[in-house]
Amino acid sequence: MALIVQKFGGTSVGTVDRIENVADRIGKFRNNGDDVVVVVSAMSGETNRLIELAHSIDEKPEAREYDVLLSTGEQVTIALLSMALNKRGIPARSYTGTQVHILTDSTHNKARILSIEEKKMRSDLQQGRVIVVAGFQGVDEHGNITTLGRGGSDTTAVALAAALKADECQIYTDVDGVYTTDPRVVPEARRLDKITFEEMLEMASLGSKVLQIRAVEFAGKYNVPLRVLSSFDEPYFGGEENDGSNGTLITYEEDEMEQALISGIAFNRDEAKLTILGVPDKPGVAYSILGPIGDSNVEIDMIIQNIGADGTTDFTFTVHRNDFSKAKEVLSKVAEELGAREVVGDDKIVKISLVGVGMRSHAGIASKMFKALAEETININMISTSEIKISVVVDEKYLELGVRTLHSAFGLEENA
Amino acid sequence: MALIVQKFGGTSVGTVDRIENVADRIGKFRNNGDDVVVVVSAMSGETNRLIELAHSIDEKPEAREYDVLLSTGEQVTIALLSMALNKRGIPARSYTGTQVHILTDSTHNKARILSIEEKKMRSDLQQGRVIVVAGFQGVDEHGNITTLGRGGSDTTAVALAAALKADECQIYTDVDGVYTTDPRVVPEARRLDKITFEEMLEMASLGSKVLQIRAVEFAGKYNVPLRVLSSFDEPYFGGEENDGSNGTLITYEEDEMEQALISGIAFNRDEAKLTILGVPDKPGVAYSILGPIGDSNVEIDMIIQNIGADGTTDFTFTVHRNDFSKAKEVLSKVAEELGAREVVGDDKIVKISLVGVGMRSHAGIASKMFKALAEETININMISTSEIKISVVVDEKYLELGVRTLHSAFGLEENA
Numbered sequence: 001m002a003l004i005v006q007k008f009g010g011t012s013v014g015t016v017d018r019i020e021n022v023a024d025r026i027g028k029f030r031n032n033g034d035d036v037v038v039v040v041s042a043m044s045g046e047t048n049r050l051i052e053l054a055h056s057i058d059e060k061p062e063a064r065e066y067d068v069l070l071s072t073g074e075q076v077t078i079a080l081l082s083m084a085l086n087k088r089g090i091p092a093r094s095y096t097g098t099q100v101h102i103l104t105d106s107t108h109n110k111a112r113i114l115s116i117e118e119k120k121m122r123s124d125l126q127q128g129r130v131i132v133v134a135g136f137q138g139v140d141e142h143g144n145i146t147t148l149g150r151g152g153s154d155t156t157a158v159a160l161a162a163a164l165k166a167d168e169c170q171i172y173t174d175v176d177g178v179y180t181t182d183p184r185v186v187p188e189a190r191r192l193d194k195i196t197f198e199e200m201l202e203m204a205s206l207g208s209k210v211l212q213i214r215a216v217e218f219a220g221k222y223n224v225p226l227r228v229l230s231s232f233d234e235p236y237f238g239g240e241e242n243d244g245s246n247g248t249l250i251t252y253e254e255d256e257m258e259q260a261l262i263s264g265i266a267f268n269r270d271e272a273k274l275t276i277l278g279v280p281d282k283p284g285v286a287y288s289i290l291g292p293i294g295d296s297n298v299e300i301d302m303i304i305q306n307i308g309a310d311g312t313t314d315f316t317f318t319v320h321r322n323d324f325s326k327a328k329e330v331l332s333k334v335a336e337e338l339g340a341r342e343v344v345g346d347d348k349i350v351k352i353s354l355v356g357v358g359m360r361s362h363a364g365i366a367s368k369m370f371k372a373l374a375e376e377t378i379n380i381n382m383i384s385t386s387e388i389k390i391s392v393v394v395d396e397k398y399l400e401l402g403v404r405t406l407h408s409a410f411g412l413e414e415n416a
Numbered sequence: 417m418a419l420i421v422q423k424f425g426g427t428s429v430g431t432v433d434r435i436e437n438v439a440d441r442i443g444k445f446r447n448n449g450d451d452v453v454v455v456v457s458a459m460s461g462e463t464n465r466l467i468e469l470a471h472s473i474d475e476k477p478e479a480r481e482y483d484v485l486l487s488t489g490e491q492v493t494i495a496l497l498s499m500a501l502n503k504r505g506i507p508a509r510s511y512t513g514t515q516v517h518i519l520t521d522s523t524h525n526k527a528r529i530l531s532i533e534e535k536k537m538r539s540d541l542q543q544g545r546v547i548v549v550a551g552f553q554g555v556d557e558h559g560n561i562t563t564l565g566r567g568g569s570d571t572t573a574v575a576l577a578a579a580l581k582a583d584e585c586q587i588y589t590d591v592d593g594v595y596t597t598d599p600r601v602v603p604e605a606r607r608l609d610k611i612t613f614e615e616m617l618e619m620a621s622l623g624s625k626v627l628q629i630r631a632v633e634f635a636g637k638y639n640v641p642l643r644v645l646s647s648f649d650e651p652y653f654g655g656e657e658n659d660g661s662n663g664t665l666i667t668y669e670e671d672e673m674e675q676a677l678i679s680g681i682a683f684n685r686d687e688a689k690l691t692i693l694g695v696p697d698k699p700g701v702a703y704s705i706l707g708p709i710g711d712s713n714v715e716i717d718m719i720i721q722n723i724g725a726d727g728t729t730d731f732t733f734t735v736h737r738n739d740f741s742k743a744k745e746v747l748s749k750v751a752e753e754l755g756a757r758e759v760v761g762d763d764k765i766v767k768i769s770l771v772g773v774g775m776r777s778h779a780g781i782a783s784k785m786f787k788a789l790a791e792e793t794i795n796i797n798m799i800s801t802s803e804i805k806i807s808v809v810v811d812e813k814y815l816e817l818g819v820r821t822l823h824s825a826f827g828l829e830e831n832a
Contacts, residue, residue, distance in 0.1 A: 065494075
């Protein structure tokens with residue numbers, strides 16, 4: 001007897017057969033007595049087909065029209081899924097972003113949701129209908145169609161769940177939950193039953209690409225319980241039993257969760273670092289270095305500054321590997337202007353991060369981490385910490401060894 | 417300095433290259449100082465692709481969702497054409513049926529247009545924008561997406577022209593106008609510079625499938641000058657010169673048009689006729705014969721009743737050839753019930769029609785027609801007349817000879 005928002009991505013609705021499977025799954029939830037609101041993406045491949053069409057006309061297609069074009073992808077899926085539901089005798093009604101008035105700002109191609117009109121949906125739910133909403137799209141105050149950017153369907157689902165005060169927002173994917181780390185690197189990686197919003201944000205932004213960061217932020221802000229599940233498993237109807245079909249619940253910290261020191265290990269392969277050595281140490285130096293980098297549209301990740309003894313300072317930061325040469329060029333000019341000694345860089349580095357809310361109340365996590373890495377003679381290049389994570393930069397070749405070592409040192413394995 | 421509504425069908429926008437051509441054409445009208453509102457269909461093949469998707473889920477897909485699905489076809493085209501225009505520096509803006517509020521009734525799959533909100537379009541036109549509207553679709557009073565049925569884009573164009581009081585509504589097709597008859601049957605067939613709405617309705621319903629009947633009716637009702645042109649010819653910017661690019665203008669009868677006795681010769685290959693012989697002649701007999709035929713969803717075209725001398729009557733009507741056996745079966749049962757003598761039928765007949773407003777004021781057209789056919793020993797099976805047309809039913813084998821004979825007898829050839 002719950003109200004559940006379920007989101008199915010492009011792979012889960014990629015063919016007519018899979019759409020029929022999704023309809024069957026929704027039918028089981030209806031039989032269980034649940035009210036269901038469904039959010040779907042475009043069928044896999046469809047968005048790329050539309051993008052290609054646009055680019056065959058204009059390399060930089062007009063942003064407003066690009067949204068008009070791309071939004072048709074989800075519209076096709078909502079119609080097909082609603083047909084499949086109605087065929088099964090499950091009354092269903094599809095809605096575009098415009099039709100349920102998912103009001104966004106006017107930033108075409110990456111609009112932000114401002115509000116959702118839930119009156120029409122409430123009335124449909126009361127009449128026993130399943131509601132099928134097109135993900136990824138909205139409408140601005142002038143009636144223009146907008147899109148939320150890639151992966152925006154997750155955000156649509158969370159926003160709908162927030163507006164309708166749903167009991168749970170279920171994100172169906174091709175994995176069955178969030179893992180302690182990437183199982184391709186550590187086969188013993190364990191699926192987490194629960195994780196906090198904050199941890200999930202750190203895991204997501206650090207490269208565990210199960211959920212869109214914005215969707216997690218949104219869910220956290222409006223306190224929407226978010227569950228990541230596999231669209232290939234049997235339906236999960238609640239309860240605490242860990243039978244593997246319950247995925248991972250992302251929620252606020254609870255008492256029982258305090259025991260877990262570390263939730264997982266995230267990593268990012270696409271890092272590069274740049275160091276400017278011997279910069280005269282005076283106020284404003286950080287800005288004079290990072291300002292020009294930001295101006296050239298390069299995003300900066302970690303930043304470290306060491307103050308030297310001779311009145312100069314060394315300044316190191318990491319960027320995406322694709323931006324390495326561009327950033328190095330900009331930095332070399334800056335170094336000249338500032339009278340710095342030298343610019344050095346390395347684009348064969350990776351970042352490994354321990355993530356866990358337990359860090360807040362437990363000392364000694366960092367030293368345990370450094371000790372474990374030292375025992376494998378893995379040299380640490382950079383260290384950066386936040387309240388619930390510790391990140392280290394190491395040479396690329398140590399990625400797998402480092403992740404496995406930490407996974408084991410913190411007892412994250414399946415049967416630990 | 418005119419306001420022109422231009423409609424391009426699926427073939428004219430069937431590829432990205434053709435969409436670019438349409439954009440070029442619109443650019444020439446803008447350079448000529450005209451304001452342009454464009455209506456487009458789905459790219460050729462796209463609607464069929466969507467229909468196949470729907471039918472792979474349900475043979476009789478839910479009507480509401482079918483419209484949600486099909487309407488994406490035109491939405492793709494409006495986005496692509498607007499991109500192509502913007503790329504050329506021609507400011508353009510696309511609108512779905514919902515966005516310009518083409519209000520229809522709620523008859524999904526074949527909705528009728530009730531009204532159009534032209535305020536937004538007026539404002540765009542004042543700002544020098546080309547407006548690109550999705551044909552074939554609208555929205556009902558509850559915000560549901562509707563479609564007008566196949567060919568509905570013509571109707572959208574006419575309705576927009578009526579709402580905006582446009583100077584002309586131009587329908588671009590793969591033919592360069594309306595001909596005196598099908599050039600594949602009579603190579604000497606001549607393109608008509610002008611034709612009246614009434615004549616066009618008769619020509620269209622009799623098988624000259626250039627324009628949708630509903631669009632012509634709509635244009636007649638709101639007195640919208642309608643022009644059929646080829647999307648492959650050079651643009652036509654007005655004026656009376658007959659250089660072949662001006663297509664055919666469909667408009668109300670004018671003085672100068674009175675000279676033309678006959679505008680064209682329409683024909684229909686797919687006819688079949690059924691006769692019930694020796695029916696007791698009493699009131700209500702027509703209904704007792706045609707009622708059951710109509711109940712079995714067979715559409716009846718021509719109807720002829722002859723009263724015999726012996727208190728019985730013979731009753732003949734024509735149906736579409738596909739419905740012949742079904743209608744014959746129903747009619748045989750009816751004959752038994754009514755105590756009729758016999759049912760005979762022929763599914764190897766065709767209908768040939770003379771169409772022209774000149775008939776109203778000129779006698780002798782019918783006898784001239786019958787004489788011309790008699791001279792070629794073409795036997796006439798049935799005759800039916802209306803104010804501006806005379807139709808005859810003849811044996812299938814006489815179709816081409818009959819049409820050519822009449823085309824020549826009434827002087828309709830290219831250089832007559």
